[in-house]
Amino acid sequence: MIKTKEETVGVKLNVKNYISEQFIKNDKIEINDETELLKLGIIDSLSMMTLIMFIEKNYGLDFYEIEINRDDFQNLLTIESLIVKNIK
Amino acid sequence: MNNTYITSFDYQVPIDKIPIAELRQVFIDDFSDHVDDLESPKFQNITLDEIEAVSVYQNYNPGTEVISVIEKVLTDKSDGRELDLIIDYSVVSKLENGLSIGNKIQEQLNARNALVLSVGNGGCLSFMLALKTAQAFMQANDQYKNVLLFSEDHVIGNRYNPGLNVLGDGASAILLQSETDSTMQLVDVECYNMGRLNPVLGVRHDLKGNFKYKEFENKIQPLHYKVIYDLFNKVLRNNSLKIEDIDLVLYQNMSHNDYVGLKSALQLSEDQLHYGKMKGHGHVFGSDIIINMCHSTEQGKLEKAKNIVAISSGAGFSWAVSLIKN
Incomplete structure (x- = not known):
């Protein structure tokens, strides 16, 4: 588990790999930093739950404590920002 | 320490119904200005058509609708006078003075020995809070053997929440006992x-x-x-x-x-x-x-x-x- 901000390099790639493996069934679709994950339906309320659990497990974020917004899951950049700013 | 068994339970909804199409129209005419995002995809994707209609109380008088449900739940299982605790888990029904209808129910049941509580603060999970509260009382003190939980809800205002739910009226009750034939x-x-x-x-x-x-x-x-x-x-x-x-x-x-x-x-x-x-x-x-x-x-x-x-x-x-x- 990554616990410090110094260790956050690669967060975006880890999340990208997770989303690609878990939520994208079509191999031809590749996501980039600004792919609109919510608008395209790649992340819905259920995949958001598993993504939250992935982040919790791998980066130690406590979603009972931090304030989140649906917009935090808009794209890879916003997800990275959510993780990095909340790693203690 | 007493165990908590569910002896009986029942519910009743009013016979008068309002179709969901009518409620949707009322929402559009009277309430949609108060909603902050009618463009949300949820409004389009989740139609709630599976609900068809909801039951509504006409000429509602707080505390009168749930009595028949309570009587069915108590039949042969417990007398009102034997009740040790009554918990009202109604969410939106109150007397004119704003108080829970619990004491009115207590009076009607002649449950003179019962402690009366209300746990409406959990909204729609108030029933669960009532269960937890009842269980805590029964485990903490052997005095609490017969516990009645009830609710009677009557909506005032908007009943149609696009994409989320459609609110209906109704009443329910459940009897919890520590000494009973029930295995639940x-x-x-x-x-x-x-x-x-x-x-x-x-x-x-x-x-x-x-x-x-x-x-x-x-x-x-x-x-x-x-x-x-x-x-x-x-x-x-x-x-x-x-x-x-x-x-x-x-x-x-x-x-x-x-x-x-x-x-x-x-x-x-x-x-x-x-x-x-x-x-x-x-x-x-x-x-x-x-x-x-x-x-x-x-x-x-x-x-x-x-x-x-x-x-x-x-x-x-x-x-x-x-x-x-x-």
Whole structure:
């Protein structure tokens, strides 16, 4: 588990790999930093739950404590920002 | 320490119905200006058409509708005078002076020895809070042997929440006893309140229909199934159970879409999840779980189930999961 901000390099790639493996069934679709994950339906309320659990497990974020917004899951950049700013 | 057994339960909804199409029109005409995001995809994608109609009380007089349900629940099981505790889990019904209808019910039942409480603050999961409160009283003090929980809900204002639920009126009651022939035991109730979400959907249903839909979608929905998942697994761990040990899951009647979401989130089989009776009822606040207990009994599911889980969420914002063993 990554616990410090110094260790956050690669967060975006880890999340990208997770989303690609878990939520994208079509191999031809590749996501980039600004792919609109919510608008395209790649992340819905259920995949958001598993993504939250992935982040919790791998980066130690406590979603009972931090304030989140649906917009935090808009794209890879916003997800990275959510993780990095909340790693203690 | 007393165990808590469920001796009897029942519900009743009014015979007068309003079709969902009519409620949708009332919403558009009278309340849609108060909703902050009518462009949300949820308004388009979740039609709530499966509900068809809801039941509504005409000429409502607080505290009069639930009595017949209570009488059915108490028949031969307990006399009003033997009740030790009465808990009102109504969410939106109050007397004219704003107080719970609990004391009116106490008087009508001649339950002169009962302590009367009200736990409406959990919104639609108030029933679960009532269960937890009753269990705590019964475990803490042998004096509390016969406990009646009841609700009577009558909506004032908007009943149609696009994409989320349609609110119906109704009443329900359940009798908990420590000494009974019943084998249905309330084992565990886990509740969680995320107080910082209170401004999104607070403890009091807004009578003007000022529903902060976008806020709800942004702040509560991302966490909804995760919190349920965590509480569900906590209850399993507490009781050394695995998911395959759960025979029946009862849930609140918001929408078919929400049932599908819960099934996927908890990875339940088709047999484990009981799809609730909402076609002519809609969402009847804390009564939903009892409505679905009755509905699953009619289908022969409840009696056969050894481990039953009930799940609710509500204003606060709050979530609860309970375990009943048969």
